[in-house]
Amino acid sequence: MTVTPDRKLGSSAPVPRTVAPSWWKLSDEEKKRAMQVHVPQGVNFSAKYIAFDEDDDSEYDLNQVVYRAKKGGLLEVQHDMNALSQVSAEEWKDLFDRRSGRTVYPYGSGVWSKKEWVLPTIDDDDVVSTFEGNTNLLWAERFGKELGMTDLWVKQCGNSHSGSFKDLGMTVLVSQVKHMIRKGANISAVGCASTGDTSAALSAYCAAAGIPSIVFLPADKISVAQLVQPIANGSIVLSLDTDFDGCMKLVQQVTSEFPIYLANSMNSLRLEGQKTVAIEIAQQFDWQVPDWVVIPGGNLGNVYAFYKGFKMLQELGLVDRVPRLAVAQAHNANPLYRAYMSGWNTYSPVKAEKTLASAIQIGDPVSIKRAIRALKDTDGVVGEATEEELMDVAARADRTGMFNCPHTGVALAVLAKLRDQGLIKHDDRTVVISTAHGLKFTESKTLYHEGKLHQCRSLYANPVIRIPADMGRIVDALRSRSIL
Numbered sequence: 386m387t388v389t390p391d392r393k394l395g396s397s398a399p400v401p402r403t404v405a406p407s408w409w410k411l412s413d414e415e416k417k418r419a420m421q422v423h424v425p426q427g428v429n430f431s432a433k434y435i436a437f438d439e440d441d442d443s444e445y446d447l448n449q450v451v452y453r454a455k456k457g458g459l460l461e462v463q464h465d466m467n468a469l470s471q472v473s474a475e476e477w478k479d480l481f482d483r484r485s486g487r488t489v490y491p492y493g494s495g496v497w498s499k500k501e502w503v504l505p506t507i508d509d510d511d512v513v514s515t516f517e518g519n520t521n522l523l524w525a526e527r528f529g530k531e532l533g534m535t536d537l538w539v540k541q542c543g544n545s546h547s548g549s550f551k552d553l554g555m556t557v558l559v560s561q562v563k564h565m566i567r568k569g570a571n572i573s574a575v576g577c578a579s580t581g582d583t584s585a586a587l588s589a590y591c592a593a594a595g596i597p598s599i600v601f602l603p604a605d606k607i608s609v610a611q612l613v614q615p616i617a618n619g620s621i622v623l624s625l626d627t628d629f630d631g632c633m634k635l636v637q638q639v640t641s642e643f644p645i646y647l648a649n650s651m652n653s654l655r656l657e658g659q660k661t662v663a664i665e666i667a668q669q670f671d672w673q674v675p676d677w678v679v680i681p682g683g684n685l686g687n688v689y690a691f692y693k694g695f696k697m698l699q700e701l702g703l704v705d706r707v708p709r710l711a712v713a714q715a716h717n718a719n720p721l722y723r724a725y726m727s728g729w730n731t732y733s734p735v736k737a738e739k740t741l742a743s744a745i746q747i748g749d750p751v752s753i754k755r756a757i758r759a760l761k762d763t764d765g766v767v768g769e770a771t772e773e774e775l776m777d778v779a780a781r782a783d784r785t786g787m788f789n790c791p792h793t794g795v796a797l798a799v800l801a802k803l804r805d806q807g808l809i810k811h812d813d814r815t816v817v818i819s820t821a822h823g824l825k826f827t828e829s830k831t832l833y834h835e836g837k838l839h840q841c842r843s844l845y846a847n848p849v850i851r852i853p854a855d856m857g858r859i860v861d862a863l864r865s866r867s868i869l
């Protein structure tokens with residue numbers, strides 16, 4: 386494989402001899418011991434809920450069923466950063482590197498390899514993990530060249546258990562629910578509103594834990610692949626005659642009146658898992674952060690999760706800066722973009738119109754304030770993409786070996802615009818977050834290539850050539866595509 390210039394090793398560079406014993410020679414007991422962090426005496430890691438809004442002094446234990454602070458704002462999980470800083474940055478890096486990808490439960494998971502930074506006190510036995518995370522970060526060499534970029538990467542969060550980044554947050558939330566149920570909490574089921582990915586993750590993790598789940602879905606607004614996931618995992622699947630925002634209101638009402646635990650990213654436990662992808666990206670770059678991260682945004686929990694992950698790395702001394710964040714929205718569901726274009730002076734929810742990026746068809750994002758904080762504090766930007774732009778760029782990038790979902794298309798389209806504007810420079814190390822697997826969205830991708838999407842001209846369509854099983858016709862077909 387070719388390597389980007391700054392990752393090249395000189396051919397004469399001496400290869401350091403490893404002094405650590407080979408991992409495979411260790412006994413099971415030694416492997417388990419190697420997964421533990423050496424904590425200085427008297428230091429205890431802990432985390433609690435605090436209010437997101439600075440004028441609210443709410444604090445709650447993580448074992449409480451609570452989603453909002455006293456004044457009605459969102460919560461967030463606050464770690465004892467002083468305790469975490471008693472372990473050196475080098476030790477954290479070594480520990481995370483040692484754990485990631487191993488099979489020692491649950492530490493090999495991309496999320497649980499960072500357990501002390503996520504849910505420090507949960508018993509390993511309560512963790513419900515599918516060894517999520519550790520997704521590939523691919524160097525988009527050919528597509529980068531098309532945009533005049535030398536250092537473009539795509540983080541393939543959709544290469545995951547249920548096919549989207551939601552697994553990263555759901556493992557944490559369902560683990561905490563399992564823990565609370567074992568401690569006697571009155572929780573009869575876990576519920577979420579969804580545009581298809583949260584519901585898939587929730588149903589998979591609940592099924593793995595043996596906990597009932599209920600999903601509130603906007604009728605006829607999610608893909609078949611997404612719909613079949615909670616059906617197969619045994620969730621109670623409610624298909625409602627409303628949109629995602631309507632489902633979100635209803636699930637909040639139901640979970641406030643009944644012993645059903647809320648699993649949307651409004652629940653800050655989810656973000657603790659999702660933030661590990663930021664840490665993982667830095668880890669994959671040998672503990673360096675990129676210049677830019679481009680993230681498709683809908684309910685807007687994920688951009689804040691990225692912000693939290695990068696800030697934590699910086700505060701604990703593992704990196705010395707945070708990347709600039711760019712949120713990408715579909716033009717048809719763009720409340721954050723509108724607020725950004727107003728100079729952050731006004732914000733109002735919108736009625737989200739139909740978009741092929743159906744998982745981000747959200748007009749009233751729950752985490753709007755979180756997203757604005759993340760963007761303001763990282764000198765971030767927001768862009769938008771039309772239906773044609775998002776489908777064309779996804780198809781173009783697919784031709785370089787990817788297989789993009791439409792949401793990744795939104796991010797790629799915004800990346801292309803930021804390049805055109807010169808905001809992202811040719812050698813800026815840039816990571817685009819691919820949030821779901823393209824195979825969840827085969828209907829729209831197929832229609833695109835058949836030229837049947839009325840919103841687009843399908844400039845990069847690659848229609849199937851249907852011909853009789855005849856040598857002459859095959860040769861004609863290959864000639865028509867300039868192969869012969």
Ligand SMILES: Cc1ncc(COP(=O)(O)O)c(C=O)c1O
Binds near residue numbers: 683688790
């Ligand atoms: C595939 C996909 N991409 C992007 C997003 C946006 O994430 P967030 O809601 O955290 O902004 C979602 C869900 O909303 C999603 O399912």
Ligand SMILES: N[C@@H](CCOP(=O)(O)O)C(=O)O
Binds near residue numbers: 686744
């Ligand atoms: N795209 C999401 C929408 C809900 O987001 P959440 O992160 O708040 O659960 C989905 O797949 O449901």
